Amino acid sequence: MVLKVASSGYWTAEAAILRVTRMPSPLATHSMPRVEHRSPTSGPLLDIGAITAFLASAVQPSGVEGPTVLIINLEGRFPGAAALYELMVPFGRAISSGAYGQLALVFATPDPTLASVIRAIAQSVGIGMFLAPSADALDEAEPIGPLTPTDIETLEVLRRLGGRASVSMLAQAADIDHKAAGNRLTLLDQKQLVLRVDRSRREGHLYLDPRAGVEKDEPIGPSSPEFGVPADVRADVKALAEMQGREPDEVLAEAWTEFLRKHAAELAREHKEVAEMMRKGDKASVARYTARHSEARARSRTRGRRP
Amino acid sequence: MPGVCRGGSFVCEAGHELRITSRCLRADLDREPPQAFAELAEAHPIVHSLSTKRDSLTHGGKTVGPASGARTLFHLGQGNDHRGATWFDHRERVVWLCGYRWHRSGHAADAFPYFHRLLRSGEIWPTQEDYAWLETDHAERLAEELPEVAQSLLQQARAAPNVEYRAVIGTGGVGLVVEVVATLEETYVAVRVATMGDPTRLVALLAAFYPDRNFDEWASRTRLPTRHLGAGEICLSILNQ
Numbered sequence: 370m371v372l373k374v375a376s377s378g379y380w381t382a383e384a385a386i387l388r389v390t391r392m393p394s395p396l397a398t399h400s401m402p403r404v405e406h407r408s409p410t411s412g413p414l415l416d417i418g419a420i421t422a423f424l425a426s427a428v429q430p431s432g433v434e435g436p437t438v439l440i441i442n443l444e445g446r447f448p449g450a451a452a453l454y455e456l457m458v459p460f461g462r463a464i465s466s467g468a469y470g471q472l473a474l475v476f477a478t479p480d481p482t483l484a485s486v487i488r489a490i491a492q493s494v495g496i497g498m499f500l501a502p503s504a505d506a507l508d509e510a511e512p513i514g515p516l517t518p519t520d521i522e523t524l525e526v527l528r529r530l531g532g533r534a535s536v537s538m539l540a541q542a543a544d545i546d547h548k549a550a551g552n553r554l555t556l557l558d559q560k561q562l563v564l565r566v567d568r569s570r571r572e573g574h575l576y577l578d579p580r581a582g583v584e585k586d587e588p589i590g591p592s593s594p595e596f597g598v599p600a601d602v603r604a605d606v607k608a609l610a611e612m613q614g615r616e617p618d619e620v621l622a623e624a625w626t627e628f629l630r631k632h633a634a635e636l637a638r639e640h641k642e643v644a645e646m647m648r649k650g651d652k653a654s655v656a657r658y659t660a661r662h663s664e665a666r667a668r669s670r671t672r673g674r675r676p
Numbered sequence: 677m678p679g680v681c682r683g684g685s686f687v688c689e690a691g692h693e694l695r696i697t698s699r700c701l702r703a704d705l706d707r708e709p710p711q712a713f714a715e716l717a718e719a720h721p722i723v724h725s726l727s728t729k730r731d732s733l734t735h736g737g738k739t740v741g742p743a744s745g746a747r748t749l750f751h752l753g754q755g756n757d758h759r760g761a762t763w764f765d766h767r768e769r770v771v772w773l774c775g776y777r778w779h780r781s782g783h784a785a786d787a788f789p790y791f792h793r794l795l796r797s798g799e800i801w802p803t804q805e806d807y808a809w810l811e812t813d814h815a816e817r818l819a820e821e822l823p824e825v826a827q828s829l830l831q832q833a834r835a836a837p838n839v840e841y842r843a844v845i846g847t848g849g850v851g852l853v854v855e856v857v858a859t860l861e862e863t864y865v866a867v868r869v870a871t872m873g874d875p876t877r878l879v880a881l882l883a884a885f886y887p888d889r890n891f892d893e894w895a896s897r898t899r900l901p902t903r904h905l906g907a908g909e910i911c912l913s914i915l916n917q
Binding site: 406408410411426442445505584616619622624625626630636637639641643644646647648652653655657660667 | 870
């Protein structure tokens, strides 16, 4: 299922099954950044060769397919100075150069001394990244590196917007002109502190706060109303619901109602076929019908597993 | 071993499922997927161990490789010889047996160096093939239960008008949450949208309730006769004939 925001501002849902043409949208829905975790071997980290090998295995040379947040967990790891430099600087520069695509880097450590050293290195070599108190606390991550007060303010506005905004949305939210908003986001993009989703000139690029990244395997209880909703759709619903000041499950239900109204004719045709299967007691055909999107759903479950 | 074997899964009473990845089946257990879990549990000690040690707890005491949040692999042992690596997939609520080998400390073919190699290469995780197989199993379970559960729910609702009856159709992570209220004039069906997955389930559900009626006879409703809709619910009704 693909969820989009219609020009009137409410949600519509679209199913690939129906092969309907996508409607124009001022904010075509994009997934929030995917979160990937990598952990060097625990204990002392002194072997530069091992760090190099770890980084080589952490990200494929071809880079990432979509906006991705890479969390390097240093909890229980004790890097020496040279190892920490190797971990942060060449890799951080490669990310800043765009060599890996839209990838943001987060170091996670609860150790305040190590955190101070990471801040100092990021500042001194001019690499933008994030620092989190633990690998499970991405939303608490602080941006570090060559940040100006304007950068920090812009990141806060982006966060208030649900972690995703176009230039015009930022301009409106920060009460600044369009050009200034564009400059602010471009600077953050150059520092790799936001992730950019390229879109047409008419729509304008979309900028994502890495801290709004979605865990691929985000735990959800079966009693949760969001249980069963694909992670990317859930993130889209959540982000847009925040912007609209509504509850995500309310937005999702409205999307389904709109979907049923819009595609009644297609659904009626399918219903006729399935009802015939039911009358004949043909459970195998019913199973094939409800499994017709299994390949697509299976793809979505493994997408972005390795950056 | 509280649970039941269904297709490639062992569906635990605790609500999660146990499954074996296709790579593990082929490379480690020398079986070609898809395979019924019941047969595997009888045939192999590590699968039996999976069904007895992960039925109530989704994780073990020791990790395989470093702890990595939701991506942590856990050690599964059976006696002195058999070792497995399991991962709890929170999203699907499935504990996957991701790897199996004999355990011989210090031997090149020992389980743990093997698991670490699979972990480094990324091969240890379930693949698209595994999730497609899972989806197919879920669809078969839903199709198996849907007609009987829908008709039973309908009979209950008709026998006691204006009383809400609830059912979770399907097992494990595929439960479709449905509430039915019958009045003298109409039957109301409310569905928790997050459990629908895609429109095929709703279409199949409505056809299971009234296979002789048309889709356009169902009307969208903003409430059940007994209450307002909860967040995340949609409701449809059909006139009784």
